[in-house]
Amino acid sequence: MDSMKDRKIIIDDTTLRDGEQTAGVVFSLEEKKRIARMLDQIGVQELECGIPAMGAEEQASVKALVDMGLAARLITWNRAVVADIQASIDAGVTAVDISLSVSDLHIAHKLRKSRDWVREQLKVSLGFAKEKGLYVSVGGEDSSRADLDFLSELMTIARGMGADRFRYCDTLGILDPFSMYENIRTLRQRVPDLDIEVHTHNDLGMATANAIAGLRAGATFVNTTVNGLGERAGNAALEEVVMALKHACGVDPGVDTHRFVELSRFVGQASCRPVPEWKAVVGEKVFSHESGLHADGVLKNPGNYEGFDPAEVGLARYLVLGKHSGSHGLLHRLRQLGIELDRLEANDLLERVRSISQRNKRPLTDQELLTLCRSPRKVA
Numbered sequence: 001m002d003s004m005k006d007r008k009i010i011i012d013d014t015t016l017r018d019g020e021q022t023a024g025v026v027f028s029l030e031e032k033k034r035i036a037r038m039l040d041q042i043g044v045q046e047l048e049c050g051i052p053a054m055g056a057e058e059q060a061s062v063k064a065l066v067d068m069g070l071a072a073r074l075i076t077w078n079r080a081v082v083a084d085i086q087a088s089i090d091a092g093v094t095a096v097d098i099s100l101s102v103s104d105l106h107i108a109h110k111l112r113k114s115r116d117w118v119r120e121q122l123k124v125s126l127g128f129a130k131e132k133g134l135y136v137s138v139g140g141e142d143s144s145r146a147d148l149d150f151l152s153e154l155m156t157i158a159r160g161m162g163a164d165r166f167r168y169c170d171t172l173g174i175l176d177p178f179s180m181y182e183n184i185r186t187l188r189q190r191v192p193d194l195d196i197e198v199h200t201h202n203d204l205g206m207a208t209a210n211a212i213a214g215l216r217a218g219a220t221f222v223n224t225t226v227n228g229l230g231e232r233a234g235n236a237a238l239e240e241v242v243m244a245l246k247h248a249c250g251v252d253p254g255v256d257t258h259r260f261v262e263l264s265r266f267v268g269q270a271s272c273r274p275v276p277e278w279k280a281v282v283g284e285k286v287f288s289h290e291s292g293l294h295a296d297g298v299l300k301n302p303g304n305y306e307g308f309d310p311a312e313v314g315l316a317r318y319l320v321l322g323k324h325s326g327s328h329g330l331l332h333r334l335r336q337l338g339i340e341l342d343r344l345e346a347n348d349l350l351e352r353v354r355s356i357s358q359r360n361k362r363p364l365t366d367q368e369l370l371t372l373c374r375s376p377r378k379v380a
C-alpha cells in the first residue's frame with residue numbers, strides 16, 4: 001500500500017448534486033451559492049454542483065455558481081450522452097463527471113443493453129468531452145457490483161482516451177471497508193496511471209468507513225456531502241471524512257474544519273433535514289458529558305474523554321447534570337453559575353438532581369439547578 005501521507009487527497013463535495021438529489025430536498029439558488037462559498041472558503045478543492053441536462057433552471061444555477069469565480073473546481077454530473085455534456089459546456093464548466101452503469105445487473109435490467117453498448121457509450125461521450133478540452137471523471141455507476149475485469153477494461157479505455165480519473169461508485173452502499181479496500185487496490189494495480197475517486201453511500205452505515213478504506217487502498221479523490229446528505233441513507237459526510245483523515249489516519253486534507261458546525265447547521269436548515277444532536281463530529285451534544293467518571297476525567301484533562309478538541313469543528317464542551325452525574329461535575333457547574341457549596345451540601349444536592357432527572361427523563365437546566373440551590377431540602 002502506498003502511504004496516504006505521500007499523496008494529495010482531493011475532496012470533491014457533492015452536497016449540491018447528490019445532496020440535493022435526496023428525495024424531497026431542494027436548495028434555492030441563494031442557498032446553493034452560500035453553500036458553495038462556504039465550502040470554497042474552508043478549502044474544499046472541488047464541488048460537484050449540478051446536472052445541467054436537467055433543464056434551463058439547473059443550467060442557469062450552475063452558470064451562476066461558475067460566475068462566482070471560486071477557487072474550487074466546479075464539476076457537473078452527466079450521463080454518457082453528448083447532449084448532457086454539451087449542456088454542461090453551455091453552463092460554463094470545464095470539468096465533467098460522465099456516468100455509466102457498469103454492473104451486469106444494471107446493464108441488463110436497467111439499461112437493457114450489453115457491455116459492448118457501454119464500451120461504445122464511453123468512447124463516444126469521452127471522445128466528445130476530451131475533444132472539447134474538458135477535465136473528465138468517468139463515473140462507474142454500481143461499480144461495487146461490477147465485474148472487476150470489466151471495470152479494469154473500461155478504465156484502460158478511459159485512460160487511453162485521456163480521462164483524468166475514474167469514479168468508483170458504491171451506488172447502493174453495500175460494501176464493507178475490507179472489500180472496498182481489496183477492490184480499489186486491485187484496480188490501482190491493474191490500471192496504475194489512472195487516478196481513482198471513491199463515491200460511497202451509507203445504506204449500511206459504512207459510507208465514511210468505505211471512503212477511508214478506498215483512500216487507504218490508493219484512491220486520491222473522495223466524494224462527500226455536508227451532514228452526509230444524499231440519496232436514501234446518504235453519502236459519506238464531509239465533516240466525518242475530513243476528521244477521520246486527520247484523527248484516525250494522520251493525514252491533513254487541507255480543509256479548515258472550524259466552520260464545520262456553521263456549515264452543517266446551514267445545510268441542515270436549507271435541506272429541511274435538521275442535524276441530530278448525536279450526529280458524529282457536528283451534533284450539538286457530541287461533546288456533552290454527564291456520567292460522573294467522564295465529567296471528572298474531562299475536567300482533569302479533556303483528552304481523557306475527547307478524541308479531539310470540540311473547538312476544532314466549532315462546538316463547545318458541555319457538562320450535563322442528570323441521573324449519572326457526580327459531585328465533581330456538579331461543583332464545577334455551580335462554580336460557573338457563581339455558587340459555592342461545601343461537600344456535604346453538594347452531595348445532598350446531587351441526590352436531588354439525580355432523582356429529578358430520573359423522574360423527568362432528562363438532565364436539569366441551569367434554571368432548575370439554581371431554583372434547587374435556593375430551596376434547601378426540608379428536613380423530613
Ligand SMILES: [Zn+2]
Binds near residue numbers: 018171199201231
Ligand atoms: Zn451517489
